[in-house]
Amino acid sequence: MIILKSPREIEEMKQASQIVADCYREVSKHIVPGITTLEINDLVAKHITKLGGKQFTKGYNGFPAETCISINDVVAHGIPSSKRVVKDDDLLKLDIVAQYGGWFGDSCMSYAVGEIGPEAQRLMQVTKECLDLGIARAVPGGRLGDITSAIQQHAEAHGYSVVRDLLAHGIGRSLHEEPSYVHIGTAGKGIRLKEGMVFTIEPMINEGTYQITIDDDEWTARTADGKLSAQYEHTIAITADGPLILTAQ
Numbered sequence: 001m002i003i004l005k006s007p008r009e010i011e012e013m014k015q016a017s018q019i020v021a022d023c024y025r026e027v028s029k030h031i032v033p034g035i036t037t038l039e040i041n042d043l044v045a046k047h048i049t050k051l052g053g054k055q056f057t058k059g060y061n062g063f064p065a066e067t068c069i070s071i072n073d074v075v076a077h078g079i080p081s082s083k084r085v086v087k088d089d090d091l092l093k094l095d096i097v098a099q100y101g102g103w104f105g106d107s108c109m110s111y112a113v114g115e116i117g118p119e120a121q122r123l124m125q126v127t128k129e130c131l132d133l134g135i136a137r138a139v140p141g142g143r144l145g146d147i148t149s150a151i152q153q154h155a156e157a158h159g160y161s162v163v164r165d166l167l168a169h170g171i172g173r174s175l176h177e178e179p180s181y182v183h184i185g186t187a188g189k190g191i192r193l194k195e196g197m198v199f200t201i202e203p204m205i206n207e208g209t210y211q212i213t214i215d216d217d218e219w220t221a222r223t224a225d226g227k228l229s230a231q232y233e234h235t236i237a238i239t240a241d242g243p244l245i246l247t248a249q
Contacts, residue, residue, distance in 0.1 A: 002170060002178045004196030009103075010237045010244065013172065013198060017105030017235050017246035019053040019098040024109055024249055031111045033088045037069040041080035044096055053098040056175060063219060068095035068108075070220075075204050075212050075229040076166055077219040088114035091124065093231050097175060104175045106200055107247040108233035119207070120228055126158045127205040127230040134183070134201045138236055138243040144181060144190030151203045152184040161210035162203060163229070166221065170199040171235055195240055202233030 005013065027043045045066040048055050055066045063077070070078035070093040071086070078093070086092060090113040097106045110124050130151045137146040155162050162183050170177030179191055183203045208227035215222065223229050237244040 002191070002197060003172055004194060005172060005198050005237065006196065007239075010196075010198065010239070010246070012101055013103040013105065013235075013237070014246045016053065016098050016100035016103045017107070019048060019051045019100055020096045020105040020107045021247050021249045022051060023047045023096050023098070024094070024107070027094070028109070028111065031086065031092060031094070031113060033086055033114050035086050036082050037071070037078070037080040037084045037086065038082040040069060040086070040094065041065050041067045044094075048098050053100045055097075056099045056104065057097050060175070069093070070095070070229075072228055073223045073226050075163055075206070075221045075223060076231065077221050079217060079219055086113055089116050089120075091116060091120045091228055091230060095233070102173055104171050104173070105247055106171055106175065106233065106235050108202055108231050110230045110232060123160065123205065123207055123228055123230045126155065126160060127203060128232050130154050130203040130205060131201060131232040131234065134203065135234065135236055135243050135245065138193060138201065138238055140193060140195045140238055140240065142193045143188055144179065144193065145185035146187050147201060148181065148183050148185035148190070149187040155203070155205045161206045161208065163206060163210050163212060165212055166204060168200045168202045170197070172198055193238055195238055197238045198235065198246070200233055200235055202231060204229060204231045
């Protein structure tokens with residue numbers, strides 16, 4: 001069942017989402033060669049607490065850290081480590097979840113570390129464009145397929161693929177609500193979009209195949225061919241005035 005939110009509830013949700021946004025503004029300054037992914041994780045955790053929020057990711061279904069940090073061929077759910085030093089030319093994805101007032105905010109950003117190659121720059125640009133195109137179609141009366149088809153068509157037009165095995169999701173008082181969906185589809189198909197829906201749009205775009213593998217840790221998802229992957233994600237609400245990006249920075 002999809003849980004519609006009132007305008008007041010959407011405003012309450014925005015507080016959790018803005019904690020996430022503020023974390024990116026603060027922590028992005030520290031994503032430089034030489035820092036470890038665990039240090040980035042700890043900076044996020046401290047900042048969430050400083051802003052009055054609660055971390056939720058650590059312990060969720062057994063995940064061992066406060067953030068997911070995925071680098072290069074890691075698509076998602078990368079586990080922060082004191083042994084993984086961020087290097088020049090890394091493409092780093094930082095996924096942050098915060099809870100505030102019983103509501104959740106969820107977002108992911110990709111970062112070019114130091115001097116990054118043109119192929120990675122192009123992948124990041126197209127992935128961000130995929131997110132923007134999807135958000136633009138999150139309007140009352142539309143269909144979920146309008147969002148997903150826009151993402152798929154733009155990615156594939158540039159020679160990239162869209163991950164199928166990891167899902168976007170509704171969000172509210174639970175981190176994962178209905179609808180759960182993949183970022184591929186047909187315009188005019190799928191559930192009808194209604195005012196009050198709140199969900200993530202989070203395309204994961206791969207340089208090569210859309211297929212992924214999972215490491216022995218049962219979390220880390222990688223591209224099956226070892227090529228790069230990028231992701232951008234926002235929590236958005238559908239309103240009478242169009243899409244509202246709750247996690248906007």
